[in-house]
Amino acid sequence: MTMASRLHTPCLSHILLLQLLLLCCLFALPSYADISSGTSDGAEEWGYTDVRPGAHMFWWLYYNEKDSTPSNLPLVLWLQGGPGASGAGYGNFHEVGPLTVDLKPRSSTWLNVAHLLFVDNPVGTGFSYVVNATLLTRNNKQATTDLVTFLGKFFDSHKALHKSPFFVVAESYGGKFASELGVALKEKIDAGSLSINFRGVALGDTWISPIDFLYAWPPLLQSFSLVDEAAARNLLSYADSAESEMKVGNFLNATYIWGDMEEAVLRVTDNVDFYNMLKHDNSESLSLNAQGLSRLAARRLAVTQSADLAQVMNGPIREKLGIIPSNISWSESSGVVFNALGEDFMKDTINEVDELLAAGVNVTIYSGQLDLICCTTGTEAWVQKLKWSGLSEFLSAKRTPLYCEGDRQTQAFVKRHKNLSFYWIMNAGHMVPTDNPCMALKMLQLVTGQSSPGLRLQATF
Structure with a gap:
């Protein structure tokens, strides 16, 4: 399907709904009530929370054991992107959890300085599931409502964590969930219906304003010698088309155009890695038979899926957890959720980030300098659109260099004003904790107010 034909395809949303209904049989699973388990030493807990009848969210909690009083340490909720990527899998084993994909201890785990909570969000992602495809979330607001429901139940059953400084840290599309979740949490706290020590959100290489990234790609690619001027002009035409569709409310068409633009970038750059501009992936195939959102989701899956992680999650991890329904097969990213x-x-x-700042909530933005998909220049562009009263002072503030201990190589720059902080992370692409684990951990210490990393016992496996 060409771009032009897509733009004139009637009732695309109705076609998409029909596709989802046809997938119902894939989710014809029994419905279970909330269920949880954990290790015998109490270092880990995991479970399912029924966020709606038939919609089951999987979560996994790791306790930092350096202090016998849990509330003395921060609790970090990690939200993965996609949408449809598994935080309990990818973020946990590839990025910040206590074990690597090889099930060996990770020295740079964020568990060194905080308790860690992973969720497979939205439902249908990873080990989370729905009993019927009509129960999938259809917009970010519904996903946020599910997260608020989950957190309400989680804190009700974990009284010892009520006073823990609570931070939401997100990556990629997860930043959209985090910004909306932050607003919803603040509203509930102010209304007295939720009692938690909510301290802030951290938005890592996040898809907050997609159109700003589409416009940022061509000049950035040109500056890296990945396209010439003519190719850059051609790529900008996709951004113009997407913006035109968005202005008249055709957001689904804009999503299609985003997909076309990504494929055009891959063609003219010899398959640059969208997650690290210094790399190329010539194994990626652009000749997929699927159409529409299914085509976009399938191409995204082809890029991100890890066979090793899938084997671990569907093998020893499933066996360890002991509560995963037999009909559920874990995958790193869900095309159905994306669709x-x-x-x-x-x-x-952007408005949600503005609301958080205006309400005094701490907002941290961090960006890997080698990321393309959510590039730093695109992030800086949407930050400049904020209406926050402190923006001009923030923009004029000086940056401070940061280093890892024992190393004078500059690893990051940070700029702060009031409750907004921005970290430019060197030598890192989209997955900052994977590419620059030392600085990612140091940043978390600064964000959560921890002065030095503590030791933790190895996760039980």
């Missing part, structure tokens, strides 16, 4: 959120994919959440 269901197609209407919201190109919408921005």
Whole structure:
């Protein structure tokens, strides 16, 4: 399907809904009530929370054991992107959890300085599931409602964590969830219906304003010698088309155009890695038979899926957890979840970030310098659109260099004003904790107010 034919395809949202309904049989699973388990030493807990009848969210909690009083240490909720990528899998084993994909201890785990909570969000992602495809979330607001429901139940059953400084840290599309979740949490706290020590959100290489990234790609690629001027001009035409569709409310068409633009970038750059501009992936195939959102989701899956992680999650991890329904097969990213959120994919959440700042919530933004998909220049562009009263002072503030202990190589720069901080992370692409684990951990210490990393016992396996 060409771009032009897509733009004139009637009732695309109705076609998408029909596709989802046809997938119902894939989710014809029994419904279970909330269920949880954990290790005998109490270092880990995991479970399912029923966020709606038939919609089951999987979560995994690791306790930092350096202090016998849990509330003395911060609790970090990690939200993965996609949408449809598994935080309990990818973020946990590839990025910040206590074990690597090889099930060996990770020295740079964020568990060194905080308790860690992973969720497979939205439902249908990773080990989370729905009993019927009509229960998938259709927009970010529904996903946020599910997260708020989950957190309400989670804190009700974990009274010892009520006073823990609570931070939401997100990556990629997860930043849209985090910004909306932050607003929802603040509203509930102010209304007295939720009692938690909510301290802030951290947005890592996040898809907050998609159109700003589309416009940032061509000049950035040109500056890296990955395209020439003519190719850059051609790529900008895709951004113009996407913006035109968004202005008249055709966000699904804008999502299609985003997909076309990504494929055009891959063609003219010899398959540059969208997650690290210094790399190329010539194994990626652009000749997929699927169409529409299914085509976009399938191409995204082809890039991100890890066979090793899938084997671990569906093998020893499933056996360890002991509560995963037999009909559920873990995958790193869910194309069905991606499809269901197609209407919201190109919408921005700049207003939500503004609301957080205006309400005094601490907002941290961090960006890997080698990321393309959510590039630093695109992030800087949407930050300049904020209406926050402290923006001009923030923009004029000086940056401070940061280093890892024992190393004078500059690893990051940070700029702060009031409750907004921005970290420019060197030598890192989209997955900052994977590419620059030392600085990612140091940043978390600064964000959560921890002065030095503590030791923790190895995760039980």
